[in-house]
Every structure is written in C-alpha cells, then in structure tokens.
Amino acid sequence: MLLASIPSPDQGIWYLGPVPIRAYALCIVAGAVVALWLGDRRFQARGGRPGTVYDIAVWAIPFGLVGARLYHVVTTPELYFGADGSLVDALYVWQGGLGIWGAVAFGGIGAWIGCRRAGVRLPVFADAVAPGIVLAQGIGRWGNWFNQELFGRPTDLPWALEIDPANRPLGYAEQATFHPTFLYESLWDIGVAIVVIVVDRRRRMGHGRAFALYVALYTLGRTWIEELRIDESLHPLGIRLNVFTSLVILVLALAYIVVSARLRPGREASPYRDGSEPALAGPESGDTGSDTGGSHREAAGDVSTATRATPADGEASDSTKQSRPEER
Secondary structure (H helix, E strand, O other): OOOOOEOOOOOOEEEEOOEEEEHHHHHHHHHHHHHHHHHHHHHHHOOOOOOHHHHHHHHHHHHHHHHHHHHHHHHOOHHHHOOOOOHHHHHOHHHOOOOHHHHHHHHHHHHHHHHHHHOEOHHHHHHHHHHHHHHHHHHHOHHHHHHOOOOEOEOOOOOOEEOOHHHOOOOOOOOOEEOOHHHHHHHHHHHHHHHHHHHHHHHOOOOOHHHHHHHHHHHHHHHHHHOOEOOOOOOHHHOOHHHHHHHHHHHHHHHHHHHHHHHOOOOOOOOEOOOOOOOOOOOOOOOOOOOOOOOOOOOOOOOOOOOOEOOOOOOEOHHHOOOOOOOO
C-alpha cells in the first residue's frame, strides 16, 4: 500500500502575455547561473582575473547546448526519424531532451576556443568549473520533473513519483507511481560537487584532474540511475546506451587521473599560458581594474607576483603586490 508519494507539477509552462515561460528552461538557466558564479570564484582563487569564466562561457554554453541536443537526437532516432517522428521536433529544445555527453564534448570545443582567445590554460579552466557544471546538471534535472519525463520503473516506495496517465509509457498505463530518477541524479550531483570541492582543496588537484574526478563520480552514479529508467534507448552489446557510455568514460577518467598525477604532479603555477598573463599596471596608472591592471595570484603555496619597472629607477613597485585569496 502506497503511504506517500511525490506529486508531479500540474503544469510546466506559464504565460507572460503571449510569451511562454517554461519551467524546463528556467531550470537550465538557473543551473548555468550557479555554474558561472561558482566557476568564476574558483578561477579567481587559482589566480585568474574576475569575469574570465563568463567570457569563456560565451563560447562554451552555445556549443554545449547544440552538442547536448545533437546527442539526444542521435541516441533517440525513433523520435525524429521514425514512422511517427518528425525531424522538425529536433528543434524544440524546450520540450526536453539534452544529452550530457554531447554537452561536454561540444562545450569542451567552445571552451577551448574561449580559452585560446583569453590566453587561459584549458585544464585550469576545466578544474575551476567542474563543481559548478555538476551542480548545474543537478538543478537542470528538475526540469524533467516539470515535464514528467525520464522517470524510472514503477515503484510503491514512499518517495515514488506520481505520473499523469498521459505521460506514462506504453505498457505502464495501469502504473501510477515511478522511481523519481530526476531526484536521485540531482542529489547525486550535489554530492559529487561537494566531493570535488573538498578533494581539490585538500589534494590541490591540477592539470584537469578535478574535472576528471567530477566525470568519474558522475558516471559512477549515472550507471545505476540509468538502469532504473524505462524510456526508449539504444542498447549496444545489450547494454543501455547511456550506461555503456558512462562505463567507458568512467574508465577513461580514472585512467587520466592516475596517468596525469604521475606525469604532471602538483598544480599549474598560473592559469594563463606562457606569455598570456595579464600585464600589471603601475601605481601611477590608477586603473587596477582594467585589462592591463591587477595582479596575478597563485592559489596555492608560494605567491607568484610580477613587477613593472618605473621610468625613474627601474625598481619594482610594492603596491603591485596583493595577497592571494582563499580557495573557495
């Protein structure tokens, strides 16, 4: 007997005049805001300039959205290329359907472009934004709750999710409650973010290892959560596609952490590529917030400061030195 359950929202769309406001989109946007805020704070703690993460995100986010949608379309072709499918529906992103691995792959390309333009080392950027990315995933999953999609097998557990008859898959019309896989993944993602932040702070991970840790932990959780889902999916080698993909990426991420720690122990001294560090302004300029001002700070160990010779005596100005911030 079902003693309790989680109700699904009655609606996921509200209208501001003729303009639809979709809960799914709001969840995605909220996740992106959190990811950018946290990523920028962590990048500054590594010695980067404020706002650089936002500049790189201008490239990474659009690429990531395109990649996420492409992955979903390719891995669920029956929805768009099948007898009852429509290719035009692939453009309806607001109806749900974003694949994380497409987002990571294409978002990585966009991030690489943004990092090249900003003179930033891509591994440092990846380590800085890793916890924020997985938090964004956890927040974005609540969009599935509003859309009543991507839930798991039927269950009568106290936290079972109620699904309206119109949203139940074929063969499950008589089942009213299902595993709330959106909630499982959201909680798992929050836990992953906390673990990555704590381990990174204690182990001073560098060269992309914090990002690889996020990938490894996320895929570990995705394997068992994915097995609960009942939506249609490809099954290479008899394994659900996202489970198969997660296992492969899990192994690669763990291998990268081990090999990278041996080849490149420690952490990068600077988040910027050689020759790309922001120039320091002397005290006479009075503009420490411009593109040529400010000091470069190292988030760990010894503080690396740069100086600029004055026309008078060529000595470094002490006013260009700042103390490093605490890792956040």
